Amino acid sequence: MHAPSAPILCSFANSDELVESLAHFIIKAQKESVQRKGKFTVAVSGGSLPQQLNGLIGKPGVKWDKWQVFYADERIVPLDHEDSNHNLCTTHLWSKVTIPKENVHTIDPNLIDAASASDAEDALEEIADAYEKELIHEFANKDSARFPIFDLILLGVGPDGHTASLFSGHPLLSEDDRWVAYITDSPKPPARRLTLTFPVINHAARVAFVASGANKADTLQTVLDKPEEGLPASRVRPITPGQVYWFVDDAAASKVQYPRTPFEVK
Numbered sequence: 001m002h003a004p005s006a007p008i009l010c011s012f013a014n015s016d017e018l019v020e021s022l023a024h025f026i027i028k029a030q031k032e033s034v035q036r037k038g039k040f041t042v043a044v045s046g047g048s049l050p051q052q053l054n055g056l057i058g059k060p061g062v063k064w065d066k067w068q069v070f071y072a073d074e075r076i077v078p079l080d081h082e083d084s085n086h087n088l089c090t091t092h093l094w095s096k097v098t099i100p101k102e103n104v105h106t107i108d109p110n111l112i113d114a115a116s117a118s119d120a121e122d123a124l125e126e127i128a129d130a131y132e133k134e135l136i137h138e139f140a141n142k143d144s145a146r147f148p149i150f151d152l153i154l155l156g157v158g159p160d161g162h163t164a165s166l167f168s169g170h171p172l173l174s175e176d177d178r179w180v181a182y183i184t185d186s187p188k189p190p191a192r193r194l195t196l197t198f199p200v201i202n203h204a205a206r207v208a209f210v211a212s213g214a215n216k217a218d219t220l221q222t223v224l225d226k227p228e229e230g231l232p233a234s235r236v237r238p239i240t241p242g243q244v245y246w247f248v249d250d251a252a253a254s255k256v257q258y259p260r261t262p263f264e265v266k
């Protein structure tokens with residue numbers, strides 16, 4: 001196993017520049033992946049991220065039919081529920097682009113109904129297992145890696161430093177076997193969620209965090225300048241040649257000492 005490489009921090013003067021640069025970064029990653037293997041595997045999360053992807057809308061360089069999308073985390077609610085990350089992404093992105101419906105891999109809606117009808121953890125286990133199988137179907141046989149290698153995982157960071165549904169102090173932070181796990185005790189509602197685990201996130205070819213606004217300044221300072229504090233977002237350190245990027249605005253980076261890397265569109 002190779003050592004993780006240091007995060008690359010790209011900070012932009014405002015939200016428009018961030019959104020546009022992020023779109024260029026994603027398109028470049030997509031081109032490389034499609035050239036190499038004919039598809040682009042992506043994981044996305046919720047929060048403000050889907051809106052920050054709107055620089056992709058209408059860009060001819062985006063080959064939506066080559067995308068295979070999974071959710072980095074999802075809430076255990078019906079897919080059209082206001083808390084669903086799939087619903088959020090559909091509203092802000094999928095409904096505005098030509099991605100084939102079958103290329104967006106949701107948690108199984110039939111299993112959600114069963115889980116909603118009961119408090120039993122078995123139903124959540126079943127949802128997590130089914131989603132893991134969906135991933136195995138996409139990634140297995142391609143190489144012998146123990147974990148899937150996403151081309152790109154897009155994440156946000158919460159004020160408490162959580163990312164996906166990986167929260168500080170939670171036993172799930174030490175999960176080293178499963179690809180997908182469920183939680184029933186998310187400190188932020190809704191309590192019942194599904195998440196990709198750290199080994200999956202840290203095997204990705206690229207992980208890009210997106211964060212904006214002054215209310216993220218303290219969090220980013222801790223995550224980037226004090227990784228020894230071990231906030232979940234600091235633990236995202238893909239093994240080489242994987243790389244973690246931070247796409248932030250200057251307001252969010254205002255307290256960060258960590259060196260910036262100029263963003264270059266090539």
Ligand SMILES: O=C(O)[C@H](O)[C@@H](O)[C@H](O)[C@H](O)COP(=O)(O)O
Pocket residue numbers: 045046047048049156157158159162163164165188189190211212
């Ligand atoms: O866990 C949740 O319930 C949130 O969806 C969360 O993961 C969100 O993505 C981050 O808090 C970042 O939030 P912003 O994208 O709004 O900065």
